[in-house]
Amino acid sequence: MLRNFKVLMPASLNEALYVINNIDRPFRFLAGGTDVLVRLKDNPSYAQALIDISKIGELAKIEEHKSTFVIGSGVRHEALLAYAPFIENYNGLIEAVSAIGSPQIRALATVGGNIGNASPAGDSIGPLMAFDAEVELRSQDTNRIVKLEDFFTGPGKTVLKHNEIITKIILPKSDSLKSGWKRLGQRRAVAISKVSVTLALGFAKHSNGSDRVNDVRIALGAVAPTVIRARKAEKFLLENQTLTKAVVKEACRLVAKEARPITDIRSNTEYRSEMCGVLLGDLIEKLACAR
Amino acid sequence: MLTKKQNLYSVVGKKVNRVDAYEKIVGGARYVDDLAFEDMLFAKMVCSTIPSGRIKKIDKSRALKLKGVAGVFTAEDITGLNKIGCVVDDQPLLAKETVRFAGEPFAVVAAETREIAEEAAGLIDIEYEPLEPVLTVDESVSEKIKVHPKGNVVCHYKVRKGDNIDEAFNKSFKVYEKTFTINYQEHLYLETQGCVALPENEGITVYGSFQCPFYVQGAVATALGLPLAKVRILQCVVGGGFGGKEDVPSEYAAKAALLAYVLKKPVKLILDRAQDLMVSSKRHPMKMEYKVGVTKKGKMNALKVRVLADSGAYTTLSTVVLFRSSVHFGGPYVIPHVSGDIIGLYTNRVPCGAYRGFGTPQVIYAMESMINIICNDMGWDPFEFRKNNALKKGASSITSHKIKESCGLIETIDKARKESEYDKRKKEFDKWNADKSKRTLKGLGVSSIFYGMNLGAKGWFYDKAGSHIQICRDGSVTLCVGNVEMGQGAKTVLAQIASEALGCEISAINFTNVDTNIVPDSGPTVASRTTVMSGNALLDAANKLRKKLVAAAAESLKIKPGQVMAKLGKYYNIKDSHQFVSFKDLAGKCYLDNVGLSEMGYYVSPKVEYDLQSGQGEPYYVYSYATAVTEVEVDKKTGEVRVNKMTCAHDIGRVINPMLASAQVEGGVAQGVGYAIMENMVSEKGHIKTLGLSTYVIPTTKDCPEVKSVFVEDKSKDGPYGAKGLGEPSLMPVVASVVNAVSNAAGHQFEHVPVLPERIWEVLNEKNSSEDESEVK
Structure with missing residues (x-):
């Protein structure tokens, strides 16, 4: 239930910056409100003021x-x-x-x-x-x-x-990158991800005419205290350049090891780690085929 | 057999639109939280934060000092009795000396605004002496710690049929054993629990979202120490119940009524979602040990079952819910030798009670899983095996109930097979699964059920229903029954029945929500009983009125009463339908002739004979039957399941409204799919962790399969126009059939529900690694 709290509505960015520089109570920004209002309903002490920045063009x-x-x-x-x-x-x-x-x-x-x-x-x-x-x-x-x-x-x-x-x-700008994202949730829509993987790949031609990977970015969601980049798997793919079955398999194994997930009400450690590998494999296949 | 006789009726059996659709679509329907009264106070319950403990001290003083707080009530403020148990007297309205689950209310606050009530709730100080809680059925059955002084067994139902069960197994060709477990399921009605209580006429009036206004009436009278006649319950539009609003609303209504009665002001008590999830009843978790013996010829000859059900901290409806488990644990089959023990156990967890299917989806899951195991092991066809063992007219159930009429089980099995194109799909799926390059595995699952109509032997005293019909002088009609519309379409189906019997247009009918001052105690809106019970009660009243209208029409048309027919607003000469008098004119004539057109109807469920000691006899007067076939696809690498299609064949006797019947099946499928593969209530040390819609996850439309529903109409002689119930059967075969389909796809019978991707992945992974090893060898 929403309690008494202040809502401040700065009309410009400068006003907003002034307000937060001078405000004397714990506040939160109100932009879309899709997280803030839910939290505030659950916990009235979450904020004593909302600074509505949604009207700042x-x-x-x-x-x-x-x-x-x-x-x-x-x-x-x-x-x-x-x-x-x-x-x-x-x-x-x-x-x-x-x-x-x-x-x-x-x-x-x-x-x-x-x-x-x-x-x-x-x-x-x-x-x-x-x-x-x-x-x-x-x-x-x-x-x-x-x-x-x-x-x-x-x-x-x-x-x-x-x-x-x-x-x-x-x-x-990164016109040369092909990217994709996959996740697993508890259902097919309106779900919080229990694991998500982003992959972006850049390709170039080998001197022999075949494709090689010249840029790799992998990000993992919901498997560490923050979203993380999987640097070891990135490095491995970049070094190997060619996406052979064995290379992909090893990258998937590495990415599963880089994840540091917890067991909570949505999923468990082992599954989340392994799924990083599975989703990465799916994305590599998708991006490599899509070219 | 199903006969395609022409439907002689003009309203019954037709796809009539919902009579309450318009008001719901335009936002005109008034739910309890839409009600407001002058000087209304807002109430908030204060609940235990520990699963078990002694209350040392409750201090209200800080809360009472808060401006805007009108009252803080604890056990000592109750003017009547501090008891709320619907069946057994083991539950206080407000905890006094002991708290037995995390979420048990011990105080209730009333204040001028919701916000103040919530703040005040946080200012009530309680000191506990925490006790070691009992958190599992295994701990409970050991009786090392007693949840209640009398011990931990809530109820123990026995079914004993045939010879000594061990000897029977010795004669089996093959014996199968497995233990299954199943988690809670939460009702998750869109509208949370709530009511408004008003002090009126030296008594109290309560508006609310209820499945049984008469239970509420009783509970309020007990808590306030008032006669029933001083307590009036008015039903609001209900945003879903699913069993969760059977007995449970009494707890909240009695608290709101108590505050209103003592403070002499209207009091509104609406639970927020988190509190609703924490304190309201759930479907019983169970541990189910099954042992089935089969003969060489594919007959089940022996069944031994032991079920431990988690009833939670108080009995609530466990004794009647688990009675149903004890009748249905063997499924709709003929098994000569049976030994069953269904044991309800107290734990220091949230009380479990009524939920669509009432103690049966759990045991059906276990039983139908056993059949799946048997058919897979022996290479038997799952439909033929079920037919070979199926109940039919003249055969006896596991409780030795000899089926006399209305048994379309075998037809549902045949229809489900045909309409699902099972044989074609099976071939396609086998081919698909043999192709190792495919990412998914496909599976088909079958499940058959029966379901006893009405309240049965254990609840016959409640199994009555009243109605009131009044025809106004302009031909418009008011109806009131004692069962509620909670989204299932009761108003529409009952209006169809009344319209058919009265010979009036359905548009002439105006439904009044349940008012305990108009209709007598009609029992709860549960057990798939409303069409049958309120339908028959309406027929009773309508037939009395029709007699009077026929006499009046005969007089007008100058023919004999036997020559009068009525339908769709006209009473006409059976020999010449152009010679008629309109329903409206007849009503006007009766008014001027001083012929009263107001009648009460009453109906009592057929009496049944049952012996609770042996679990033998007729537990219910008749059964609905169903068979479901599910198609699933399982991702080999993630364990995710896609339920692609369900074909459901239901025998519900006469289908009063085919459109609403199909809708009911679709709703049951959605709720069953969630239960089977998704809804996972997580508890830790007696505390429910999934207290919101982002953590207790139910299916969206994207997660629901295509549903094909077909009906078998083996009419029941006691049902209105031959009808039986569908509300619960629509959900009941779903869990077992989905789990069987997933199990057949994965090649492993899943022993716990919900079957989550994490577990499926684990199973497929183990299989993979053992296959890899064997390749190396």
């Missing part, structure tokens, strides 16, 4: 720059899914974001919110991390860029300071 834009796309933190999932360049070149991101919640949730929830919530199971985080995305964090006096991979420090925990706000997600 400058946070709700997607811009194309020379070598990057800049996604405002207030961009709603629905808008991201409709953005043509992403549909064309960021299949893994589209697949992941399409699976978040339900159409109703995707109409409200924002990209910044999914990141700020810092759930190890946050579905948009894996592909963004695989594409080496960065986040811009601003306070009234500071402005810093942090790699998404370095942003999370634990479940629900990030490096964001109390007077900072996530303003942008900076996504490097």
Whole structure:
């Protein structure tokens, strides 16, 4: 049940930065509200104030720059899914974001919110991390860029300071990468992922004319305290270059070892680890065949 | 056999649209939380946070100091008796000295707003002396720790048929044994439990979401120390029940009524989802030991069963739920030698009670799994084996009930096989599974059931129903029955029955929700009994009215009463249908002639004879039957299951409304699929961990199969127009048939429900590694 709390509605980013610099009580940002309101209903002490940033237009834009796309933190999932360049070149991101919640949730929830919530199971985080995305964090006096991979420090925990706000997600252009995302949930829709894998692969031609892998990014969701990159498996695939059956098998084995999942009400350690390998194998097959 | 006689009726048997659809679609239906009254207070229950302990002290003082708090009630504030047990007196309305499960209410707060009530609930201080809890049926049956002073056995039903069971097994050609376990299932009705109590006329009126307004009436009267006539229960539109609102709402209504009665203000008590999940009853978890002997010719000759059921901290409805388990554990089969022990046990966990199927889906899962094991081992056809052992007219069930009428089991088996194209699919699936390059395994599963209609031998005293019909002078009709519409379509089906019997248009009928001041105690809306019980009660009233209308029509048309026929708003000359008088005009004529057109109806379920000592006799007067065939696909690498199709053949006697019957089957399938492969209530040390919709996961439409429902209409002589019930049978074969299909795909009979991907993967993995090893050798 919602109790008494303050709602502040800054009209601009500057106003918002001023408010969080001066506020004297524990607060949360209200963007889509799909996580915050649920938490607040369960636990009234979760926040004493909500800062409604959902009306700040400058946070709700997607811009194309020379070598990057800049996604405002207030961009709603629905808008991201409709953005043509992403549909064309960021299949893994589209697949992941399409699976978040339900159409109703995707109409409200924002990209910044999914990141700020810092759930190890946050579905948009894996592909963004695989594409080496960065986040811009601003306070009234500071402005810093942090790699998404370095942003999370634990479940629900990030490096964001109390007077900072996530303003942008900076996504490097990567036309040469093919990507995909797969997950397992407790049901086929409206489910929280119990394991998810993002794979992005870049290919080049060998001197002998055959295909070789020249770029590999793997991100794992819901199998560690934060979404993680599977660096060992990435390195192994990159070194081997050719996706033979034996190489793929070994990469799947490695990725299962890199996962550090827990047993909880949704699944167990062993299954989650092994499924990282299974999903990676599926994605490699899909991306290698799709070319 | 099914005969395709032409339907002589004009409303019964037709696809009539739901009479309550419009108001629900436009948002006009009023659920209990939509009600508001002046000066209404909001109540919140305060519940135990430990599974077992002695209460040392409850301190209300901090809560009472909070502005806006109208009252904090504990056991000592109860004006009547501190008891709530529906069948057995072992449960207090508010815990006084002992708490027996995490979630047991010990206080209830009323305040001016919901928010204040919630805050106040957090300010009530309780000191416990924690006790070691009993958390499993094995711990409970050992009796090392007693949940109640009298011991841990809630009930023990025995069924003994035929010779000494061990000798019978000695004569079997082959004997199979296996132990199965099954978890809770939560009802997860869309609308959580709730009610509003109003002090009125020196008594109390309670509005709410109930399956049995008469249980609520009794519980409120007991708690307040009032005569029943001072307690009026008014049924609201119900957002789903599934058994969860049979006896359980009495607990909340009695608390709200107590606050309202003492504080002299309306009180609303609505449970939020987390509290509803924590404190309300569930389907019984069970441990089921099965042993089946078969003859060379494919007959089951001996069955030995021991079931340990987790009843939780209080009896609630366990004694009647487990009675049903004791009748249905052998399935719809003829088995000459049977020994069954169904034991309900107290634990320090949430009380378990009624849930669609009432103690049978669990034992059906075990029994039908045994049949699957037998057929796979012997290479017997699963349909032929079931037919070879099936109940039919003249045969006797495991309780020695000789079936006299309305038994379409064999027809359901034949229809399910044919309509599912089982034989064709089986060949395709065998070929698919032989291809090692395929990512998935496909499987088919079969299950047959029977289900005793109405409350049966253990509940015959409750098995009555009343009705009231009034025809107004303009020909419009008001109906009131004692069973409730909770989403199942009762209003529509009952309106069809009344319309057919009265000869009026269905649009003339206006349904009044249950009001205990209008209709007599009609028992609960459970046991798939509403169509039969309230239908017959309506027929009783309607036939009295029809007699009067026929006499009036005969007078108008100047013909003999025997020559009058009625349908769809016209009373006409049987020889010349153009000679008629309209229902409306007849009603007007009767009004002016001072012929009263208001009648009560009453119906009592046929009496049955049953011996509880031996578990032999007629437990129920008649049975519904069904057979289901399920197609599944299992991912070899992830263990995920896709339930692709279910074909369900049901014998429910006369189908009153084919459209609603199919819808009922689809709902049962969805709920059964969730139970079989998805819904996993996790408990840790007596605390339920899955207290929300993101953790207690039920199927979405994407998880539900295509459903093909077909009907066998072997009519029952005691049912209205030959009808039997469908509410529970629609769910009952689903779990067993899904699990059999998954088991046949995976090549392993799954011994625990829900069958989760984690377990399937583990099994397939073990198989793989042993196959790999044998390849090396």
